[in-house]
Amino acid sequence: MNNQNMFKYYKAQKLFGEDLDAEWDSLVEAFRKPLPTTFRVTGNRSTALTLNNTIVENYVPHLQNVVFEDKEIPPPEQIPWFPEGLAWQVNVPKKVLRKQEEFRKFHAFLVGETEVGNISRQEAVSMLPPLFLDVKPWHRVIDLCAAPGSKTAQLLEMLHSAPDPTAEDDLLPLPSGLLLANDSDAKRTHLLIHQSARLPSPALMVTNLDASRYPGIRVPAWTLLKGEQEGQKDERLRMLTFDRILGDVPCSGDGTLRKNLGIWKTWTVADGNGLHSLQLRILARAMQMLSPESGSRIVYSTCSLNPMENEAVIAEALAANRDFELVDASSHLPALKRRPGLTTWICGENIPTGQGKGVRELRLFKTWEEYKAHVGPGQNDPAAESLAPAGEAPAPVIGLATTEGASDTPLAESETPSITAVKPPRFKQTLTPGHFPPTENFHLERCMRIYPHLQDTGGFFVAVLERKAGAAAGIPETDFDMEDMAEDAVEEAQAGDQSTLISTAQASEMTGAKRPASTEPDDEAKGAKRLKVDDAAPATTTDSKPASSTARPLKKQKTLKDDPTYKESPYTFLREDDPTLSACLANLKLLPTFPRGNVLIRAPLPPPDLEASDKPTIRTMYLANDLAREVILHNDHRRLRLMNGGTKVFERQGGNYVSKDDIQFRILGEGLPVVISYVDPTIIMQGNLAVLKSLLLSYFPRCDQFQDAFRKAIESRTTGSHVMRIPPEEWEGINLTHELILPLWKSEVSVSLMVDKKAKSAMSLRLFHADITPAKKDPKAKQDVAQSTDKSQVQEEDSSMLVAEPEQGAAQ
Ligand SMILES: C[S@@+](CC[C@H](N)C(=O)[O-])C[C@H]1O[C@@H](n2cnc3c(N)ncnc32)[C@H](O)[C@@H]1O
Structure with a gap:
């Protein structure tokens, strides 16, 4: 387990100060050890505490002083920084779990509870971002890069937790807030949907979009007010902003070396350099989408230790948006051992050696100027290296002969080679000024670095950002009825123009803001133009009337070109007096307080002239909370690439004895926690x-x-x-x-x-x-x-208990 370039690069970062080689050795040693298994007891607080007690009282006492093959086996331990001791660490080889009697029993118990969703296997450090986000049931939350979804599940639990922890009924079936979980990878959104099915929620929506160009979402103004509302609801359309945003961005994953052993071989400095721009664009978009209300918060995290993906992204985002600052979260989770963020760092680039096409060496640079002096001005040309005739090496640069014996420390000024004599090589450069340490003090030490040797975890990075006090004042509310300004901004953004990506209330604030140095429009962004959107076509109700009697018709209707990669059925709200819904509710004897206006099906609106008998049979009904309903009603599901919205509650029951005309629905087990109060x-x-x-x-x-x-x-x-x-x-x-x-x-x-x-x-x-x-x-x-016994076909529930295995590059 070695990678010379990785070691050279990270040693140069002086992660532990000038003279702390011993700590560097501990870091490397920890990275070479397997990662302990960790899990979280999930669900609402009271049942989680009960299950936790079972572990403490029924299992842990039997797992003390276990000796297996002459080795003492440590018992499971509670992770000290996780609230209420609800997370555990088990540092035991698989063989022990399979063969030692007491551990085998414990393992069987864990597997069973994991399958039913009471326990979630999750890497310890991956539990941190939701803890720093501190979600409440009324919060509007977006998890921008959510798949496979272990953090989404944690956020969902927080959204459903009663604010009073001593409340007898501490699971809120219908929180007023919203959790939008997004991932740009369609396949991974399916994992996300399975993962979050453990806590079925009418407040969850899953979308499949590029987070750096997340479109504006329109909702009626009344949905943005918190607490009880009296009088006429304000139906004017506004841009949805978020109280809490998680940007657990795609990263090189070099903090996961303990479980993703392949990274030892494949790591190169180009990984982090290359991801910097996307990470920055995602964070910049998050800043735009954050609610102007004070206390609104973004958590940015990666499972990488590379400053290019961490502090450099934060610094560049803060330089571009002066209203934000890093929050000092050092007093939060006091038992968590962490190190401050780096305030300065070294950048690296793989530079052609001149000894053949594709032969490169890692060189380290302190400043942009130093770097430019090496690579020559104006060469940031992606095609440049291929311009050299086939088989011909680019011209060598004086002073770049080899890295053999190269110092681990960055180049001193005096070492900077002269470039006047020979033409420098042309190659795809991966560094921009934004990769280098800022000259301004952004209090980057407030970022948090988690190293593996501190408490036997993976490596991780977390930063908490908020608007500066008073920065929200003067931000006008974005009103869709005013010149459709935000709509235009979204379109511009989708055409790749970051600087005018205005979808929150910061419209005026953002106008004229400079594009951060490294956020060049890329091919993807240009491609987005093809995904022309209909910003105005709302979801449907099975009635031609809008579901809400006071809802206003939207001004513009544009044509949404079909995107063949998106195949989800539409989301259609049933009319409150829909005969099937009425029969279902009557059959199940639900109370009149049941929110029948929030029931939807996944099917297109049947043509109005279709005979009732020809209308398709409704098989499954879903329930959305008020906010999810308004989002679905006022935004085209195709534009949001909505993969899931609301939770399944009722299903039509088949069977020999259920006559064709008899409408028999049952409450699904997964819908029961939501429906039980009705x-x-x-x-x-x-x-x-x-x-x-x-x-x-x-x-x-x-x-x-x-x-x-x-x-x-x-x-x-x-x-x-x-x-x-x-x-x-x-x-x-x-x-x-x-x-x-x-x-x-x-x-x-x-x-x-x-x-x-x-x-x-x-x-x-x-x-x-x-x-x-x-x-x-x-x-x-x-x-x-x-x-x-009985010939009736009782349908077993297919509530999937999939436990997603962590994937490379992510600390799930
Ligand atoms: C580190 S993983 C997220 C792990 C996840 N938060 C969890 O806890 O399970 C990063 C995710 O970002 C997604 N991703 C990559 N580029 C993206 C983009 N431009 N917009 C949104 N998601 C993106 C990847 O598909 C991947 O699922």
Whole structure:
């Protein structure tokens, strides 16, 4: 595990000051060790604390003083800086997890809980950005580079957490805020959707766009006000700005060397140099999208230690936008060991040696002037190297013979070679003035560097940015009704013009702002022109009327050219009096307070002249919160490349006994936490652990096999969807510390727990300390039981429990 250039480059950075070679050795040693496994106990606070207690009380005591193959094995440890001890570190080889009895049990428990979403495997340092973002339920949040989504999941939990941590019901089913999770990679957005399905949320939307050109989103003005609103709602359209922005940007990932071993081989200085521009453009866009309200915050993070991707990006962004400053977050998470950001650094470039085409060496430069003196003026020409005739080396530069024996320290002024005698080589230069340390003091020491040897983690970088006090004053509110200014700005931005990328209220502030040195419009930006947008066509309702009676028609309708790479179905809100919706809600006996105006389907609007009988069958209904609904209604889903919006709540139930005309919907398990507050409490069935055991032992136990109270209750129910509550109790040595709310489906003679098979197994392991489900005993059991008991086709839920493996270059 070595890379001479990497070592040369990083030693030159003097990460630990002038004389701290010992610490450098610790850093390298830590990078050469495997990364411990870390995980977070997820979900709402009360259930997370209960599960955490199970680990503390039932597992950790048995994992003390374990010796395996003559080696003492350390027990799992709580990560000291993570709030309430809800994150853990396990530093144990796989062999121990597989073969040592107690660790094997612990491992099985972790796997089960991970599958049902109660535990999330996540690298320790990756848990940091959401902690510094401090999201509240009313915040409008955007996670600009979100896939595969471990931080999105963490942000979502924060959005759904009751502000009062002592509240009995600490999971908010419908927070008023919004989380927009975005990633430019379409495939990775699917991972993101799976990952966030662990906490289904009506406040989550997933988009697939380049964050550096994220378009303006229009919403009615009333949605931007916080708290209760009285009187007529202000429906004028405004630009949506965000209270919290996470820019966990694409990076070289050299902080992940401990798990991505390939980086030892492939690292070159060009990686960080090349990413700088995109990272800067993403941060610059984030600054534009931040709400002018005081306390609004951006967290910028990378899993790289390279100053090109970190401090240089922050400095250049702060130089271009004078209203922002770095926040001193040193008192936040006091147990976190960190080092201050670098205030100065060395840049590196791979320069042709003149000894053959493509032969280069790493040279280090302190200043832009020094660099220019080496490479010659006016050569930032991407095609330059290829201009040399094939096989012919570019002309050599005096003084650049070799890096063999080159000093690790940057060149002193006196070492700068003369370039007057020979024409310098022409090659693609990757450094710009913005890569070099600023002359101005931006308090870069307020950035936070996490090194692997400090607390046995990966390497990471975090910076927190806010507007300077008073900077928001004077920023006018962007009003779409005023000359469609922002709309034009978005179009300009999509044509690649960063300097006029105005989509927040900073319109006037940004006008005339200089483009940062390294944000040259690139090919991608030019390509974006092809993605001509319709900024005005809103999502539809199944009615020709707007869903909100006071909504105003939008002024401009432009033609959105079809983008063949985007194939998502439209998002269509049902009319409040839609007959299928009404039948579904009546069937499920939901309270009148249910927000029926927020129910949507994923299908196009049927033509108005279509006979009712010819209209397509509604199979799945989704629920969005008010803000997500307004975003969907007022912005074309194609323009946002909206991949997901709201959460699935109801699904039409098929089956032999459900007649064709009978509209039977069930509440999906994943929708239950959202819908439960609208279920009439008097119809919720009371269950207990004995009932639950029967429902786990068999997929379709007969109703008449249950004991008295539950048997009578279930037999008296109509066929269809029901909800069961199991209050805390102790039974046969089993201690249920938290109420369970579970979806049931009653067929003619049997009843079924409508929970995914894996979730049943995990529940069984957690409560009954063994997998008692038919899946464990006999995979064919389900089929057999189904044939012998009830012919109705009960649909098992397909709630995906995918746990995304971390990908290269990202500390997930
Ligand atoms: C470091 S990873 C993000 C990890 C993620 N925040 C998490 O915690 O799981 C960076 C992500 O940025 C995405 N990306 C790359 N360029 C982008 C761009 N221009 N706009 C938005 N996302 C981008 C990549 O697809 C990748 O998923």
